[in-house]
Amino acid sequence: MQSIVLLMWLALCTEQDVRERQVSDLLTLGVGGAALIWLFITGHSWLGAEASDAGWGLAIVMLLTLPGYMLGRLGASDVKLLAALALASSHHYVLGTFIGAGVTVVVWMMFRRRLWTLLNPKVKKRLQALAQQLNDKQPFVPYVIAGFLLTSVWIQ
Structure with missing residues (x-):
């Protein structure tokens, strides 16, 4: 859960990063x-890891x-997002998320032309408009969510 x-x-965060190329501090x-706060009150992270594991995760993120x-x-929002993820999980999730994000980046770079042809035309039009508006900075959080999803499946 x-x-x-x-x-x-x-x-x-992914939707906001893709749309605006940054994630709000509120998130x-x-x-x-x-x-x-959850760590201090309960003594374990949101995912049930010991507080020391979350601390190691934060150290790894930094x-x-x-x-x-x-x-x-x-960007600073990427660092803050990963720090929040570390405090909510553990060093296992952080390392797995980094590895999964790296694998996702490599797969996307290798197969993006093929994957692009498989996309729905409406999605292509939306993504192409976004790419034309802001093409100097690539969003990072979509790779993070893929890495976290892969890690969650792997660990659980």
């Missing part, structure tokens, strides 16, 4: 703050995302 709530949150900091942020490859 908790994984479904996190998936719905990530779906909202990232709100969930991060709620996850932190280690893996801050260099990308400093180099301009990741």
Whole structure:
């Protein structure tokens, strides 16, 4: 059940990232703050991991995302989103999400032309309009949600 709530949150973040190329602080900091309060009250993360596992997840997120942020490859909202995800889950989910997101990026890069032909014409038109409006920065959260979904299936 908790994984479904996190998936719905990530779906909202994905939609906003695709549409606006950033995720609002209300979504990232709100969930991060709620996850932190949950950790302090219950002693475990939203997905049931020990507080130390969530702390390790946060440390891993900072280690893996801050260099990308400093180099301009990741936005601040991406770092905050992954930090909130770490506080709500554990280091296993964080590492799995990163690996799954990386695999998803590679698969998309390899097969995007073929996958594009399979899309519904209405979806193609919508995505093409978005790509023309803002083509300088690619959304990252769609890959994160795919990685989290793959990790959730793998772990559970």
